[in-house]
Amino acid sequence: xxxxxxxxxxxxxxxxxxxxxxxxxxxxxxxxxxxxxxxxxxxxxxxxxxxxxxxxxxxxxxxxxxxxxxxxxxxxxxxxxxxxxxxxxxxxxxxx
Numbered sequence: 001x002x003x004x005x006x007x008x009x010x011x012x013x014x015x016x017x018x019x020x021x022x023x024x025x026x027x028x029x030x031x032x033x034x035x036x037x038x039x040x041x042x043x044x045x046x047x048x049x050x051x052x053x054x055x056x057x058x059x060x061x062x063x064x065x066x067x068x069x070x071x072x073x074x075x076x077x078x079x080x081x082x083x084x085x086x087x088x089x090x091x092x093x094x095x096x
Contacts, residue, residue, distance in 0.1 A: 004058065005057075006024070006025050006057045006059070006060050006063035007023065007027040007030075007055065007056055007063065008021070008022070008054065008055045008057065008067045009022055009024070009027060009031075010051075010053040010070070010081075010082060011031070011045075011049060011051050012050050012052055013048050013050065014050060016050075016089060018047070018048060019048075019052070019075060020044075020045065020047075021067055021070045022045070022067065023066075023067040025060070027054060031049065031051055033045070034046060034049035035049045051092040052086075052089060053081065053082045053085060
């Protein structure tokens with residue numbers, strides 16, 4: 001396995017009604033892509049561009065496994081994970 005930086009992240013829309021879980025090797029660039037696609041109805045990710053949570057991994061397979069795990073969780077469980085880092089669910093800056 002290659003050793004790099006990989007990120008599992010959770011984004012949302014401005015009203016925090018939907019949580020989007022993704023994985024990337026460049027979190028700043030990926031969030032820029034989310035923001036660039038705002039308002040484009042053909043893109044799903046473009047609706048969710050506010051970062052709430054992220055985790056860093058060295059190995060891509062670990063990040064993919066974690067993404068799959070988080071995607072299987074219900075909303076309440078994801079919210080509790082986010083609140084474990086920030087009880088106020090504030091939007092994070094784009095830098096990891």
